[in-house]
Amino acid sequence: MTPHLVETTQDKIVEVVSQHMTSLAKKQIASTLTLLEEGSTVPFIARYRKEMTGNLDEVQIRDIQQVAKKVSELSQRQNAVLKLIADQGQLTKQLNSAILNATSLQDIEDIYLPYKQKRRTKAMIARENGLQPLVDWLLTHLSATRSQINAQVNDYISEALPTSESIYDGVHEILSEQIGQQALFRQWLRARLVRDGVVSTTLKRGAAEKDEQQIYQQYYDFSETVPHLKQNGYRILAIDRGEKTGILSVKVTFSDERAFFFMKTQLIKSVTGYAADLVIAAIEDAYKRFILPAVTREIRQELTQLAQEEAIKVFGDNLYHLLMQRPLKNKIVMGFDPGYRTGSKLAIIDENGKFLCSQVIYPHKPANKQQRQEAVTLFQQLITQYGVQLVAIGNGTASRESEEFVAMHKPDHVQYAIVNEAGASVYSASKEAREEFPNLHVEERSAISIGRRIQDPLAELIKIDSKSVGVGQYQHDLNVKALDEQVDVVIETAVNQIGVNLNTASPQLLTHIAGLNKTLAQNIVNYRNTQGTFDSRAQLKLVPRLGAKSYEQSAGFLRIVDGKNQLDNTDIHPESYHIAQQLLERVKGHATDSALTALDNEMMAKTLNVGRETLRDIITSLRRPGRDGRSEMTGALLRADVLRIEDLKVGMKMQGTVRNVVDFGAFVDLGVKQDGLVHISKLAQKRVTHPSEVVAVGDIVDVWIESVDEKRHRIGLSMIGINSLSE
Template identity: 40%
Template sequence: MIIKLIGDRSGISRSQVEKVITLFNEGATIPFIARYRKEHTGSLDEVQISTIQSEYKKLQDLIKRRESILKSIEEQGELTAQLKSTINDCWDEKKLEDLYLPFKRKTQTKAAIARKAGYEGLAKIIMSQKSDNIKEQARRFGKVEEAIEGAQHIISEWVSENPSVRDIIRNTFSRKAMLYAKMAKGMEEKGEKFKDYFDFQGYLNKTPSHRLLAVLRGEQEGILKVKVDVDFEDVMDRICRYYIKRNSDAVPYLEDAIQDALKRLILPSIRNEVLKDAKEKADDEAIRVFTRNAAELLLSAPLGSKRILGIDPGFRSGCKVVCLDDSGNLLYNTAIYPHPPQSQIAAAEEVILKLAKKYKIEAVAIGNGTAGRETYQWLRKTSLNDSAEIFLVNEDGASIYSASEVAREEFPDKDLTVRGSVSIARRLMDPLAELVKIDPKSIGVGQYQHDVNQKKLKESLTETVESCVNKVGINVNTASKHLLSYVSGLGPTLASNIIDYRTSKGKIDSIESLKEVPRLGDKAFEQCAGFLRVKEGRNPLDNTGVHPEVYGLVRKMVKDTGKTISQVIANEEVLKSIDLNKYTTAEIGLPTLNDILKELSKPGLDPRESAKPREFTEGLESISDLRSGQVVSGIVTNLTKFGAFLDIGIKESALLHISQIVDRYISDPAEVLSINQELQVKVLEVDESRKRISVTAKGL
């Protein structure tokens, strides 16, 4: 049943689902399954495999909850064969909880007190709607008014615990629920950023995820009062029609009980449930957008192994300067003061030029925060611009890294400013290798990452980082512990063990030798081997994405060409002559064989492009320089559901609204834009007081 449900929910065939679950149960990771088990899965991609994993976990959790519910009801002596069958056949979390609702251990409720007083019989008479004189019936149970009120409390509980009633109400909420937001008293000034929601209402199911999260953030900060509701009379009418089957004296009493059930017992919990569900959906959407942006940033173009001068710029406190060798090791650090109030421009230039000459600097990385543009513009005017490429580098999270345990381990004797400068320089060299050391929430590509479910966000981000690391392939001899920990099958402990092994044995000269690493067993080796690279090792295949499990097949393919592996690698003519159909087996098909040829044609290929310096509009130094209609250069720094934020070379980012991206309808800016994409835009509006810039890309 689990296989069928996952298949139905994901749109993936049952046989594919079954094979993926089998691989998961054998200890396989998502990157490994996607890359090296294509014949098993029918070439499912990482997103599809992740979906199967997520649905499988949800259903396993539901089964555990179901077992707990059955045990609880059985202990109460209330578990009938019919109820057990109904619960075992239930695969919906909410319906399962509805079935359990009557059996939940409750505190002393109004209905419980009424039962104790003996009014349940009267409640059944009212529910049957057969009596034409309820007050007369009530006299048999004691004081008339007390008996009727007690009976109604019991009926209210029955109504509230009826799964069909809750279904009707949920259905009404799903179609008709309205989201209301109003400003909390006295919050006009403090809540300026939420003023768009001071008197907001709209259908909940049509409220975009970013808007819902903004409203809920306003509520969290005490700025807004928020509620979700439906038309009460509509719900009341639906439930009355469900219960009332004939005209009798019982009807008014039944209607009162239904009204009480709705107002006191059902609607408060359903409102909370509906808002919680909407928040979960908004969280999922925000997490999807954030992880997509994070992936694009993690896979930003690296400059590669170059000797780099890194600068963490500042005004009063000066610019912190570091020089790194082509492996990212710190050679020297100092500080210069080219900006006000010191304005030691000549002295600063002299220091920079001497360092560039002494350490043979090939590129300069300048943090794009405070004083970043000013430092960039100043250095572009010096002779350093002739000998080294100058880059503005996104420094989001560098300060968090500099105060982290990771940074203290790397540079125990250096202060935070030096560590931050090193991080900026290394980001230019290899963004992925440096950014994995920082909490992904801090890398500057989100909007509501602090408002969403943190556990779910962490899981998604970890999966995203793992995907990026394994997509690139990692040099086992130069990778840091943090980078290695994200390699399929490894984790922090094995990553540390590899570093220790590397330190004690020297350079690792083959993938096979990793089997000597303590605690790195056969399963871990299977999962990690294809994603690690050994450059200039004993076996040229170790610098490719070919998995060691098929080395024997590759040797046979190469032998049949009459050449050696070294002669075949990167030899397009020979590789094209290989008839792959001759080498297919029950386990290895054309998808894997095509991947092998692709790896042999370009061994050690980094799928990322190479970093290039970015050009901004000349003469643009602050928001006051902007004019409506002006065309400027921009770089996409963040994508949201409602648009993109661009770095246009000044302190403030420009907003490119989704409606201003292209001349056709798009539902998501990511359909046409990506992080770090360069484009020309035209200024629509500048609001200097609120530091807001609106731009358009239409017609350019």
């Protein structure tokens, strides 16, 4: 029959998306999809098309985008499978209906399995030898005796099947494969495994020596139900890694008896007979050989996918807060990249991030006494000569010794901060770093990166492979494509929320502005280098290959400080400048809080023929020109003294910086060599589902020392107070 295909009209997609996102009106979904199809970016839609979408935020817009994509992918696969089965001449009305009613890709694949081209099997060979009619006869004569079956078998003896045993073997193979390919059985088992399955892990024989540090010790004899394991994604990722490294054996188990009973009930009911016994044997073989292995693989893949999605989300949240840390403006900074044998690299950065000079000192052993004394002299000379106000110390090798050195020899007015240097070495050896500082050594570039990270985290971290910044869990085991997509989303969100200075932004930063790409970003920089600084947003239209759509999408996120038009230093879009000008005329050009807040927004929106949301944003921008959303975020924790792990005592209250948030807690930098762990149970008095509900990367938090293990370099922390520790 000719297949009835799925129609993928926008109305159909809107209908399905609305079923997944019930809190949204169909009009909101339809408007958002239309804007996306027209080439609008998510940041642009969220910021400048609020009236069209009903004030949807970026997360909601991206959710609509993702669900719509899944709907389209499902429809495409349904149509592809319908055509493939129809081409084989095996499509029936019932089969067509089953495929059209499938609600997941897995359901479609279950239905398609018997018709899928596959490698040559024993069952195929048995069919080629003419045994399918005998199998069909058996299934309609389940109460047949052995002698009745033997009478049928004799008719199938041939050169290819010379004995009754070979015929019975062929019948068994066909039965097992047919049963194993039934969608009903796979779907039933999948549902039961998701609800009642158990994941068990054991130490592989002879693998103990591979796990010298006993990282996987808790999984040497471990079992947990599938539903409970779903709630602890970090365990799934740990199990996957342990299996991949050859340390752990993993299996998913379920009651064979329950599965056999269900399949027998469906196929033979209560019929008895030799034919029924043959089917029962095929049921058990099909279950063990085809159904159970396939479904357990699917369950493992689903668990891994869920764990990876959660880990990618955690990574994205951590990265966002890392990028959005408040910059330390108007400070001359010394970047201090610690080292032992090769020395510590220093870089002086002015208030605007411009590199001034570099120096290498040898403050630590194995340097001799004279070299260490010279290090003190050079360090202090640089501070005095350049007016250094802050020392940014990388947290890598020799970090704590360098912290002691800085604290001991700096002037009293100079502060220091420990900076997470993860990824600095990767960046310093990159093409971008070589192009920016072609005459500097790798180590010198690393010191510059460390210094700039504290001045403007976003501008500097944007240059680094985000997987190297050390703010996730198992990020190197995650799906690369999905992780990269999440990184792109997070960076796009952060960059466009803040906006960038059109005359100083790097190509890397400009690339992430809505409507721009790598080529356009470089073209902007080239134009800036040849034509001079931009003095208006309108000049963007003169940049080669930057068309009307790119200008529309990007202009509002690009700022010009001290330009011809004060509106160019706001996040007001040029398309709304006439509205802003009329507002300024009404307050006589004085965009003060009192003058603007005195306006009747509802009346003004009608007068100016503009949406209330857009008007509200324009007024906010006029009140705070050049605003930077990071001003409300946490900045670096500045220190003037130094601590060692030996100084820590149980019950001591301290302040630290959250360096990483993972499923089971948060790691906090206290200013000693080892970060401390606040377990999820110690984050708050109330029950915490995930640590991100309480803390974020970059937060400065009060903690109490709960335990100190100097030998293992482990520090246990609590955020619920000293009184709670003694209860």
